[in-house]
Amino acid sequence: GSVAAVLPAGGSGERLGAARPKQFCALQGRPLVSHTACALERISWISDIIVVVSLEHIETMKSIIQKYGHKRITVVEGGVTRHRSIFNGLKIFAENKLQKPEVVIIHDAVRPFVEEDILLKVVKAAKDHGAAGAIRPLVSTVIASSADGCLDHSLERARYRASEMPQAFLFDIIYQAYHQCNDYDLDYGTECLHLALKYCKTKAKLIEGSPDLWKVTYKRDLYAAESIIKDNLS
Ligand code: CTP
Ligand code: MG
DSSP states (O other): OOEEEEEEOOOOOTTTTOSSOGGGSEETTEEHHHHHHHHHHTOTTEEEEEEEEOGGGHHHHHHHHHHHTOSSEEEEEOOSSHHHHHHHHHHHHHTTSSOOOSEEEEOOTTOOOOOHHHHHHHHHHHHHHEEEEEEEEOSSOOEEEOTTSSEEEEOOGGGOEEEEEEEEEEHHHHHHHHHHSOHHHHHHOOOHHHHHHHHHOOEEEEEEOOGGGOOOOSHHHHHHHHHHHHHHHO
C-alpha cells in the first residue's frame, strides 16, 4: 500500500526566539523545513508530502517549494496547536483532494536528520500494529513537584522513554482518532500515539531511534543542525 507523510510546520518557534519561526530559518542557505522535506523526498516509496504551515506562511512555503525545486509537497493551512495542524493535514486525504494512503508518516518539520531505516521500521510496525513511533532514552530524570514547589516524586529514569518522531499510522486509524477525539485532546494532548490508543484501541509499537532524531527547539539546536549539515555537504 502507499505511504504519505505529514510534516507539521505551523508553529511559531517561541523557545528558539528567532525573527521567524525556526522551520524557516536558513541553514547553509536553505530553510530548515526544506532540509527535512529533502530527507523525505530522497525516499522513493513516500508519495505525497503534506507540509502544514500557518496561514501567514503559506506564501513563504510556496516560494520555498519553487526556489528549492520540491516536487512532492502540498501546502496545507495549520491550526493553533500541533494536533490541529496534523489533523488539517490528514483532512486533505480524507476529503479525497489527494489519494488516501494506506500508511501516513508524521514527522516534525524541525527534525531534519531522519533516515530511511527508521522510516522503514515505523511504517512496517504501523502495518503490523496500527501505530508506531520512535523513542529515545531519557536525558534527564522526570520529576513532579507538589503545590509548594518542592519535589513530590521522581520517575525511575530507566523505565521511561522520550517519544520522538517519526511516527507512522494506518491512515484510517489516525484519522478516526482525530475525528473522534475532543477539543481538550486537540488543544492540550501531546501524543499522537496516545490518541490512536485511546480512541482506536490500536497497539502503538515503540521503536528505538537514533540520537539524530532530536528536534530543533532552542537556538543552540539551530547551531548544531547547521554544523551537521555543513559536514554532510563537504
Ligand atoms: N507545530 C504545528 N502547528 C502548531 C504548533 C506546532 O505544526 N500550531 C509544529 C511545529 O512547527 C514543529 C512541530 O510542530 O515543526 C513541533 O513543535 P514545537 O517544537 O513545539 O515547535 P513550535 O511550537 O514552533 O515551537 P515553540 O513550542 O517553542 O513555540
Ligand atoms: Mg510548540
